[in-house]
Amino acid sequence: MPWRWLALVLSLCAAPMFAAEATRFYGYEVVNTYPHEITAFTQGLIYRDGYLWEGTGKRGQSRLARIELETGQVLQQERLPSRYFGEGIEMVEDRIYQLTWRSHIVFVRDRDSLEQLDAHYNPREGWGLAWDGEHLILSDGSSSLQLIDPEGFVPVGEIEVTIRGEPLANLNELEYIDGEIWANIWQTDFIARIDPASGVVLAVVDLTGLADRTELGSSEAVLNGIAWDGENRRLFVTGKHWANLFEIELTERE
Template identity: 50%
Template structure:
């Protein structure tokens, strides 16, 4: 989200590790790192058939792009209209679905050309997006996940994410991995693993130190971007304005 918006969330805190919890907390090992466009305000990340796609934000600068993973080179890009703020992306049956922040507009795009083929409307803000093979799963910056029917594009279920009695707010970019929803938490250096049936937090992935705060170019250069290649079981993460994209392995902490 925009820096100006941060002031409206005074208790969201600065980047750091997971909160006190009884849920398992995992660490990471960097397997490889790759160049990443340091001007990209990363909002969504997905790997489809070994190909990396990225959605970026900011008014007048939002894009959907196909990126060469090894070099970070943008192979193809389409820009959103200047009045649209791009958000999360997900793949769906050969298409790419992209949300917008406050405009209530979803874009369904051709995976090859990146051209918009359809649009749909939704209520409230759009932040992160993923899918479980049956539903589109959407975050809006609160502790709630919305499950949409891909045919009607209507919300069919709402789920509050909780760690015990505490709700986990500011859920942002999402990825569906091995039966769980993984989520960035805005302005935090950890991922939350979520049971999509109950909303219970099943664990945290502490990514503190992956890109130290002292080296980041701005307050908004936060962790944001999860992509899982199911065919190879490779996990990638990056952030807004980060110069690197990392392949990581989850390890006990």
């Protein structure tokens, strides 16, 4: 039941005393609003070296792009062959990994030229990707996250993600922030903050209303894409077919 977890979250909201003990909840404030290409079907988003990097999906529209934050302008891009549906991206040193949805191929590109250096096999679906400094973290739409050695893209571990003891599925775009794994929950306005050691959802970020602040380019326009500027501690979020990307700060909920 795909919405089972949502019922759990809402029940937590309705019981704040218990929720405060079990799962923290955060709201948000918008700090900055930037342009974002409304045609971009955002599947992977990171901020590194002063730029946004975005992987997009849809066959025939999939690409990896380096983007200027302030203008949303694409500075550099590499398109995927039209048979591939691009998914999550992550940078490991001078290499960028880009997932495909169901083609089981992971492209490895040079950070500077975006030229393909290598390709790996991913036995699962490819959804989101993050980097904890030692392993890549892969989501596949289930409640399970894979830990992967970037050398050869070899799975070395698994994290089962739960909220109040129940599996939390539909984990999508990922970001590793201050020792936590943050995950968009597909087709919702929620981001889960996950303890990598236990898989327990420590907190839920509720971004309800953010989509109302931008133009949406299709019926598939949902929140997706988390990027963290660790140096300046800035948090960026956007969505598929959203006309804007937002810098937000979290607010505590009672």
